[in-house]
Amino acid sequence: MKKKLNNAADNSRRNFLRNAALAATGFYIVPRHVLGKGFIAPSDKLNVAGVGIGGKGESDLWNFYQSGKANIVGLCDVDDRMAKTSRSRYPKAAYFHDYREMLDKMGKSIDAVSVSTPDHMHAVIAMAAMQMGKHVYVQKPMAHDIYEARVMTKAAHQYKVVTQMGNQGASGDGVRQLREWYNAGVIGEVDTVYCFTDRPVWPQGIAWPNPDPNIPAGLDWKLWQGNTALRDYVDGLLPFNWRGWWEYGTGALGDMGCHLMEAPFRVLGLGYPTAAECSVATQYTKPWTRSFHPESGPIASHITLTFNVNGRTVKLHWMDGGIQPDRPEELGSNELFGDGGNAILFVGSKGKMMASTYAENPRLLPLSRNQEVHVPQTLARVPGSANGHYAAWVEACIAGYGSKEQKELSSNFDLAGPLTEIVLMGNLAIRSYNVQEPNPKNPKSFIYPGRNIQLQWDGANMRITNFEPANAFVKRTYQNGYSL
Incomplete structure (x- = not known):
């Protein structure tokens, strides 16, 4: 022996x-893991592989590389057209179409994986990487449905990996300034928050397009669909308009919710919501005919989430499609509300404060208060602010999970997971609103039992307790052999 x-x-x-x-x-x-915990690879850099390397994925990889502490060693995309820039920028990196093949062939050479695919594939890719002990950076929202977010949050600790979600505003100075004002009691206790956006800027509330037999060269359409039911190819879905379809995307909420709701989540210490309700806009496709397309998000919505925060009720209002709350009376007639199209507004017992997208440009209301109120800085800032979100993850991965050198990240899955669940609860409310059942009084018509009610949420058990059909939107059924 x-x-x-x-x-x-x-x-x-x-x-x-x-x-x-x-x-x-x-x-x-x-790779760092070959040398064992606490040792540094000869290159002293993190070996990163990217899945989804065009668009936002391309800029994510570039930010990791620009930190000076990352090697880009693997590239994966189902669409060669989207991969061109990254492939030319990192010519030594191996290129794949299927992330499973990349992880299988390069697993020993990869330390960390960046995931920037359409939303429906975030969880399965990130989980596959985490189960191999790879650190992960996942674009927002980190999951497509609530169950995925909960499983991913637990997996980060189970597999002892460093995690970060790509909502860079979480590392910005703005949210920290808002927290310092609130903690100092400048606006008193907050019971109402408004978040609004001008998204969607892609088609929603429409019928599924007619199929197009001309699949573009370089696109593996089956791989792109991944864990969803296979459909005929349609033109215009890629590279961006998939966001409007529940099968693949998470609508305006998924696109902007993590950027706008992160500030109230962090400032107020929100947990799981206790209730959700919504109203949505509908379209008229021809005189006296209302369109109904439950597989696509609405053109506009207003969602109200209720929270219990230390025994106090807090209401978080989400508005999209250009809907905005009443202008704060403290705001001048010609003064901009947020950044015009997007804003966060806190309504406190002693005053109000607002910010723009990513919690940038935080301001007390009326704006004259910003010259009068001064509170000490009590929260450490992230070097580089929002732009430092990427380097912070790279450095944390190099330090290793649970090491003394590891710095706290602004959107690790302990934070990003519950935030994502809040965002996705809004989508659950929207989809419940459109649940359609035959009308028992008139078989030729339908009723919508999920409308005009308040959904009651048991966060610990991930269940709506007063409308069973809503629970179908907590967890999807994967297709084509994919699993967590």
Whole structure:
């Protein structure tokens, strides 16, 4: 037995020396995990692979690279057209169409994975990486449905990996300024918050388009659909308009909710909501005919989420599609509400405060108060503010999960998971609103039992307790052999 142990140790030492020698000659990059916890690879950099490398994924990888502490070693995209820039920027990185093949072939050379695909694939890709012990950075929202967010949050600790969601405003100075004002009692106790956006800026509330037999060269349409039911290809869905379809995207809420709701989530210490209700806009496709397309998000909505915060009731209002709350009376007639199209407004017992997208440009109302009120800085700022969101994750991954050197991240899954659940609860309310059932009094018509009610949410058990059909939107059924 002792001889076998000695042989194993010798083999391990020989393998290490061989790999280190290869690294010194530039033919092999030793991933950090090969050297064990607490050791630094010869390159002293994080080996990152990207899944979804066009658009936002492209800029994510570039920000990791610009930190000076990351090697981009693997690239994966189902669409060659979207991959062009990243492939030319990192010519030494291996390129794949299927993330499963990349993880299988490159697993030992990868330390961390960045996921920036359409929303429906976030969870399965991130979970596959975490189960291999890879740190993950996942674009917002980190999941497509509530169940996925809960599982991913637990998995970060189960697999001992460093995590971050791509809502960079969480690392900005704005949310910290808002917290300092609130903690100092400047606006008193808050019982109402408004978040609004001018999204969607893509088609919603429409019928599924007619199929197009001309699948673009370079696109693997089946792989793009991933864990959803397979459909014929339609033109115009890629690269952006998938957001409007529940099968793939999470609508205006998924696009902007994590950027706008993060501030009230952090400032007020919100947990799981206790209730949700909504109203949505409908369209008239022809005289006296209202369109109904439950597989697509609405053109506009107003969602109200209720929270219990230390025994106090707090209402969070979400408005999209250009809907806005009444202008604060403290705001001048020509003064901008938020950034015009998007804003966060806190209504307190002693005053109000607002901010723009990503909690940027925080202001007390009336604006003259900003010259009069001064509170000490009590919260540490992230180096680089919102732009430092990326480097902070890279450095935390290099330090390693649970290490003394690891710095607290602004949107690790302990924070991003519950925030994402709040966002997705709004979508659950919208989809429940459109649940359609035959009218028992008139078989030729329908009723909508999810409308005009307040959904009661048992957060711990992830269940709506007073409208069973709503629970179908807590967890999806995957197709095509995918699983968590």
